[in-house]
Amino acid sequence: MRSRPPLNPEDRQIIEEWQAKIAIANRNNIFCHCKTCNAEWVDSSLEADCQACGSDRVERISCWQFPDD
Numbered sequence: 001m002r003s004r005p006p007l008n009p010e011d012r013q014i015i016e017e018w019q020a021k022i023a024i025a026n027r028n029n030i031f032c033h034c035k036t037c038n039a040e041w042v043d044s045s046l047e048a049d050c051q052a053c054g055s056d057r058v059e060r061i062s063c064w065q066f067p068d069d
């Protein structure tokens with residue numbers, strides 16, 4: 001297999017637009033699950049501690065990663 005050809009500028013722009021959209025979605029839709037008290041919430045921060053118990057053992061999943069069905 002030969003390596004893939006380099007992206008042309010149009011493809012690169014589309015990818016950059018997608019990355020920007022994903023970054024925005026990431027900022028605003030972080031699904032959080034506290035491993036200590038099992039609280040679940042949606043946050044805009046990847047740094048927030050659990051609002052219910054203050055634990056920092058929080059699992060964070062970006063909402064855009066969920067399958068759309």
Ligand SMILES: [Zn+2]
Pocket residue numbers: 034035036037038039050051052053054055
């Ligand atoms: Zn908690």
